[in-house]
Amino acid sequence: MKEFPVPVQTAEDPSVKKQSGNIFSNVFDELVRFAQSRSLFMLHYCTGCGAIELPPAMTSRFDMERLGIQPMVTPRQADILLITGYVSVKTLKRVILTYEQMNAPKYVIGICSCTVNGGMYWQSYATAKKLNDYMPVDLYIAGCMPRPEAVISGLRQLMEKIKIGEANSWQDYFKRYDYYLGNQQRLFGETWQTPTDIIGESKHYSLHTPETEGEHTRLLELHQRPLEPLEMRLGLSEKTEDR
Amino acid sequence: MNALDLLLLTSLGTVLFSVVFSASLTGRMLLTMLYAVQTVILFQIDAGTEMVSSFGFEIFNHALGLSFNGLSWFFALITLGSAFFAAWYGLNQQQKLLHVGLSANVFSMLVLLSAGDFLSLFIAWELVSWSGVLLMVLGKQESLVATLKYITYAIAGGMAVFAGIILIYSWTGSLAFNAVTENPLSLSQYGTLAILLIGGFSVKMALLPFHLWQAEAYALTSGPASVFLGAISARMGLFAIVITMMHVVDLKTLDSIFLIPELFTFRDFLIWVAALSIILPTYTALRQNDARLLLAWHGIGQGGYMMLGLLMYDQMGSAGGLLHVFNYASCQAILFMSVFSILHRTGTTNLNQLGGLVARMPLSFLAMLVGIIGLAGLPPMNGFVSKWLVYRSLLSDGMAIVFLASVIGTLGTILSVYKLMHNSFLGQLRVEHEHVKEAPWSMTVPMMLLAIIIFITGVMPGISLELVANAQSAIGLTPVDYHLGGVVSANSAISGDLDMIWVVLVLFSGFGIAAILFLSAGKSRRVHQLDNYAGGHFLNANNQYQYSDNFYAGLMHIIKPWYRYSFKWFEGAVVSFVNLAAVFSRSFFNQAHMLIWMLVVVTTVMAVAII
Numbered sequence: 001m002k003e004f005p006v007p008v009q010t011a012e013d014p015s016v017k018k019q020s021g022n023i024f025s026n027v028f029d030e031l032v033r034f035a036q037s038r039s040l041f042m043l044h045y046c047t048g049c050g051a052i053e054l055p056p057a058m059t060s061r062f063d064m065e066r067l068g069i070q071p072m073v074t075p076r077q078a079d080i081l082l083i084t085g086y087v088s089v090k091t092l093k094r095v096i097l098t099y100e101q102m103n104a105p106k107y108v109i110g111i112c113s114c115t116v117n118g119g120m121y122w123q124s125y126a127t128a129k130k131l132n133d134y135m136p137v138d139l140y141i142a143g144c145m146p147r148p149e150a151v152i153s154g155l156r157q158l159m160e161k162i163k164i165g166e167a168n169s170w171q172d173y174f175k176r177y178d179y180y181l182g183n184q185q186r187l188f189g190e191t192w193q194t195p196t197d198i199i200g201e202s203k204h205y206s207l208h209t210p211e212t213e214g215e216h217t218r219l220l221e222l223h224q225r226p227l228e229p230l231e232m233r234l235g236l237s238e239k240t241e242d243r
Numbered sequence: 244m245n246a247l248d249l250l251l252l253t254s255l256g257t258v259l260f261s262v263v264f265s266a267s268l269t270g271r272m273l274l275t276m277l278y279a280v281q282t283v284i285l286f287q288i289d290a291g292t293e294m295v296s297s298f299g300f301e302i303f304n305h306a307l308g309l310s311f312n313g314l315s316w317f318f319a320l321i322t323l324g325s326a327f328f329a330a331w332y333g334l335n336q337q338q339k340l341l342h343v344g345l346s347a348n349v350f351s352m353l354v355l356l357s358a359g360d361f362l363s364l365f366i367a368w369e370l371v372s373w374s375g376v377l378l379m380v381l382g383k384q385e386s387l388v389a390t391l392k393y394i395t396y397a398i399a400g401g402m403a404v405f406a407g408i409i410l411i412y413s414w415t416g417s418l419a420f421n422a423v424t425e426n427p428l429s430l431s432q433y434g435t436l437a438i439l440l441i442g443g444f445s446v447k448m449a450l451l452p453f454h455l456w457q458a459e460a461y462a463l464t465s466g467p468a469s470v471f472l473g474a475i476s477a478r479m480g481l482f483a484i485v486i487t488m489m490h491v492v493d494l495k496t497l498d499s500i501f502l503i504p505e506l507f508t509f510r511d512f513l514i515w516v517a518a519l520s521i522i523l524p525t526y527t528a529l530r531q532n533d534a535r536l537l538l539a540w541h542g543i544g545q546g547g548y549m550m551l552g553l554l555m556y557d558q559m560g561s562a563g564g565l566l567h568v569f570n571y572a573s574c575q576a577i578l579f580m581s582v583f584s585i586l587h588r589t590g591t592t593n594l595n596q597l598g599g600l601v602a603r604m605p606l607s608f609l610a611m612l613v614g615i616i617g618l619a620g621l622p623p624m625n626g627f628v629s630k631w632l633v634y635r636s637l638l639s640d641g642m643a644i645v646f647l648a649s650v651i652g653t654l655g656t657i658l659s660v661y662k663l664m665h666n667s668f669l670g671q672l673r674v675e676h677e678h679v680k681e682a683p684w685s686m687t688v689p690m691m692l693l694a695i696i697i698f699i700t701g702v703m704p705g706i707s708l709e710l711v712a713n714a715q716s717a718i719g720l721t722p723v724d725y726h727l728g729g730v731v732s733a734n735s736a737i738s739g740d741l742d743m744i745w746v747v748l749v750l751f752s753g754f755g756i757a758a759i760l761f762l763s764a765g766k767s768r769r770v771h772q773l774d775n776y777a778g779g780h781f782l783n784a785n786n787q788y789q790y791s792d793n794f795y796a797g798l799m800h801i802i803k804p805w806y807r808y809s810f811k812w813f814e815g816a817v818v819s820f821v822n823l824a825a826v827f828s829r830s831f832f833n834q835a836h837m838l839i840w841m842l843v844v845v846t847t848v849m850a851v852a853i854i
Contacts, residue, residue: 045779074776094779101776195774195781204768227771227783 029165036105037162040079040155041072043102045095048085050112050145057148069155075101080158083131085145086114086121089187092128096184099135099173100196104205106170107138107158111151116140133183136169174202178214185216191223246287247296247311247357250319253281254350258343265342271334274342278327278349285323290316290713296357305418308359313717315356317565317710318475318482321572322352325474328693332580333467334685341465344377348471355479361408361418364486368404371479372397372447378472381465389459396456400446404483407439411491420490433492434500437509440487448480449543450550451520455814457543458524462535466583469535473542473579474572481549481568489718494556514554518645520547521652526802529659529795534582534592537663538575541618544652545571551649552633555640558715559730562723563632565711570625570700574617577693578663581611584682584690585667589675594663598789599672599772603679608668610690615660617697620653623747625701628729631741662794670789672772702747703727 042064044054058064058071072078075098087095099108110131113119118129131137138161141154161167173180177198185192199217202208257277264270288294288311296309311319326349333341351374355367375397379390408418414432415422428436442453449457461472488494500509521544528540545567552564584607585600586592601608617624620631630653637646681687700707705727712722724731729741773782782788793799834840 076776093781097781098776098779101774195771201768204766227773 033163033165036079037159038068040067040069040107040159040162041077042069042080042082043072043075043078043098044082044084045098046082046084047087047091047095048112048114050084050114053111053145053148053151054082054084057151062148062152064152064155067152067155067159075099076103078102079106080155081106081108082111083108083115084111086112086119086124086127087131088126089128090126092134093188093192096134097194097196100194100198104170105162105167107162107167108135108169109154109158110137110140111143111146111154113142113144116142119144128187134180134187136172136180138167138169171205171207174198174205174207174212175209176211177202178211178216181220182214182216185219190219193220193224195227244297245294246284247294247309248298250281250284250288251296251298251309251350251353251357253277253284254346254353257281258346258350261339261342261346265339266337268334271330271342274346275327275330275334277346278323278330281349282320282323282327285316285319288316290710291716293717295359299359302362305360305362307363307418309354309357309363310359311357313710313713313715314482314485315717317714318478318568319353319356320710321478321569322349322356322475325471325572325576328576328580328689329467329471329474331689332470332583332686333465335683336465336467338381338465340377341381341468344374344381344468345471347374347377348476350374352475352479356482358486360420361411361422364483365401365405365408368444368479368483369401371476372401375472375476378468378476379460379464381468382463385459386463389456389463392456393460396446396453400443400453403439403443403446405443407436407443407491410436410439420486423491430496430500433496434509437487437492437497437500440491441484441513444480444483444487445516446480448477448484448546448550449520449524450480450516450546451523452813454520454524454543455811458527458536458539461542462533462539466579466586469539469583470576470579473539474576477542477546478549478568478572481546481553484550485553485718488553488556494554510554514551514642514645517547517550517554518648518652520544520550521649522547522655525652525655525659527806529655529662530799530806531659532594532792534585534594534597534663534667535579537594537659538578538582541656541659542571542575544656545575545618547652548630548633548649551645552629552636555633555636556720557636557640558721558723559632559639559732560636561715561718561720562708562711562725562730563629563634563636565714566632566704566707567626567629569707569710570617570629570697573693573697573700574614574624574626577610577690577697578614578618580686580690580693581607581614582663582667584686587682587686588679594666594794595792596673597667597676598670598791599668600676600679601668602672602772603676604668604681606687606691607682608664610687610694611664611668613694613697615664617701619657619660621657622743623701623750624697625704625707627701628704628741628743632723632730635739635741658795658798666789666791666794670791671787702743704729704741704743 044051046054056062064070069080075081079102081095081099081102083095099106108131110116114121114127115131115137118124118127121127122129128134139154139158141150143150146154158167181198199208199212202212257274260270260277261274265274290313293310293312296311299306299308301307326345330342330345333345336342348371351367351370355364355371358364358367376390376394379393380386410432411422412418414428415426417426423436446453457477461469461476464472488497494510497510497513498508501507502509502512523544524540524547525544528537528544531537531540549564549567549571552560552562552567555561555564582592584604585597588604589597589600591597613624617626620626620629630649634646634649637649705725708723708725708730712725715722726742728744731740775782775788777788831837831840
């Protein structure tokens with residue numbers, strides 16, 4: 001396969017911050033980042049037609065695994081969340097739930113034009129147009145649909161970003177949770193909630209900023225129902241609230 | 244009066260004490276202490292030599308005596324230990340019959356273990372059989388049915404043993420243990436005795452095909468009773484089989500009785516019975532949905548390993564078989580304790596109705612974890628050592644197929660103990676069990692002590708191998724060459740020693756690396772149990788995401804047809820035959836002139852006898 005040139009950012013690049021402090025810790029950090037970039041577990045949330053390009057990308061023709069990327073079955077162990085097409089409003093709820101369950105550091109890749117701007121579903125009442133309104137997206141791979149080469153190329157870019165310590169957009173979700181929650185509430189209604197305690201997690205990762213909480217998180221607190229196990233019954237469960 | 248007399252008297256005194264005082268908590272505490280006292284007295288007896296009790300009586304000019312050797316000592320230690328832990332575990336159980344039954348069992352077992360000749364062996368055998376009933380009837384209605392089944396089997400087995408002993412008496416004119424060794428018999432006589440005695444004793448041991456009674460009888464009763472029965476009761480059958488092999492038909496004789504000429508001897512037959520006793524009950528255990536029955540079926544399966552090891556009759560094999568008695572007793576006791584503490588707190592042992600209890604009962608979980616590692620025979624617990632010895636012996640004897648059978652049995656054990664732990668302690672906590680508490684201290688403390696014993700004798704098997712070596716020299720075998728960490732292979736042609744201290748060091752350094760990785764990754768964060776991934780679904784307790792019903796569906800689909808050939812049909816055929824005979828005899832007795840017919844029959848029989 002022809003190697004696509006990957007833009008490499010160097011220290012002269014103004015977007016890369018000058019490293020400071022202990023040289024050993026810098027070396028160690030680089031080692032950790034290198035290791036992270038070379039062992040990525042990917043949870044692919046195959047929402048639309050873009051999913052059809054993933055099997056060739058993963059299997060022997062293009063072989064994603066030679067880059068250290070392979071599929072994972074649960075979000076708790078996954079590093080990359082791959083959204084491969086349009087996200088309807090109902091799907092977006094699941095995507096956000098899944099995203100919040102992933103452990104940091106976590107990266108989101110939007111594949112296909114639909115995740116960028118709605119694509120051919122732009123006029124649909126039922127789809128979310130811009131994925132990065134609802135969660136920070138590290139990388140978009142545009143196209144309808146992008147070829148496996150494009151997918152691989154995008155993943156290599158992500159790897160490079162991780163290696164130089166640039167893929168930090170997951171921190172944005174904790175730092176500006178109120179903004180993302182606001183967008184989510186506008187779409188899903190004010191009773192929207194997920195089981196994950198994002199504010200608590202932002203404190204856990206020391207990413208709590210003044211923008212983490214705001215009017216939207218206060219609205220969430222008003223409606224938040226704690227996760228309580230309900231009585232378990234055999235047979236069909238009673239109709240739960242339609243989400 | 245020597246230490247053995249003191250032991251038997253104390254044991255009898257414990258029975259009387261339990262009859263009077265077991266109603267109060269203090270009385271039950273003292274009762275537990277009395278088992279400890281008996282163990283202390285046991286340690287006064289030198290395991291290396293034979294000790295003869297001063298009790299004894301004469302019947303028909305035959306002196307009956309009681310004596311203790313290394314083998315009895317080994318089994319007595321396990322009996323008293325099981326009784327001690329079971330009594331401690333049952334401190335809060337108010338049923339008087341439980342405590343009386345427990346002490347009566349211990350006493351009768353000690354008498355059996357110290358039997359010095361065939362008649363006292365038979366008397367003690369019946370005592371053990373009947374005192375077992377006291378512990379089996381403690382459950383609900385279902386335990387009564389199981390007990391009746393047990394009584395039927397036990398009477399049949401006891402009668403077979405009795406017939407064997409009568410034959411020994413009529414052929415040799417003596418009831419002493421050395422009667423047969425001093426008056427050699429013919430091969431057919433040896434064969435008859437082997438069938439009667441080993442067959443009769445294997446009913447208690449629950450070897451195939453006499454195993455159908457055991458699981459329900461042992462499992463569906465009160466907790467401490469199950470602990471004791473499961474740990475040691477069936478092994479009395481093993482003890483009696485060892486006595487038979489030692490004094491009546493040794494393995495050389497068994498090896499010269501050909502069932503198929505030049506191909507298949509009686510010993511081969513017994514080896515295959517033992518191998519099938521491992522596989523079939525273990526895979527029956529895999530199907531059980533009741534945790535207690537699952538464990539009890541394993542008890543039958545593990546008996547096969549002991550039998551297999553003893554039938555090898557070499558240094559390593561017999562050491563493995565005997566050591567497995569000890570190791571299995573400790574593991575089975577801790578597993579039954581853990582399961583019954585679940586029953587105590589949640590009211591059910593149905594594996595389809597449990598789950599997630601690790602968050603509520605961590606100590607019971609730990610106990611079960613230690614127990615299943617031991618039962619499955621994995622390091623660093625003690626079950627590994629004894630199974631290793633048995634495997635080792637099978638391999639060095641070139642019995643590849645039997646080895647394969649025992650490995651298949653171990654695979655079934657691992658699968659089913661995983662099912663046991665997964666369905667009860669791991670997974671989703673049920674709402675009904677949200678407020679469940681840890682079992683009381685009287686239950687958790689003996690569990691923890693047993694866990695320590697299992698671990699220590701796993702890391703340092705030399706402790707228990709010393710007892711085994713004494714037992715081996717008592718039955719006339721070369722004792723195993725042991726050290727604190729394991730065994731040394733006597734046969735230098737086949738290398739392969741075992742040093743558990745090294746095994747455990749390597750294992751724990753692996754854990755250490757994992758711990759360093761875990762600790763270097765920063766602090767962890769706890770999440771709610773229902774904050775879980777189910778394909779993006781929003782979960783609440785209405786969504787059961789614990790997979791427990793029809794566990795191992797794929798495997799079951801493959802092996803299901805095999806269960807048709809289980810031994811239920813055999814039992815069913817016997818029952819139908821007895822029913823048919825009962826119908827005939829009833830119609831005979833219901834006739835109008837029954838007495839005349841009886842007279843005719845009796846006269847005919849007498850006439851034939853006279854002619």
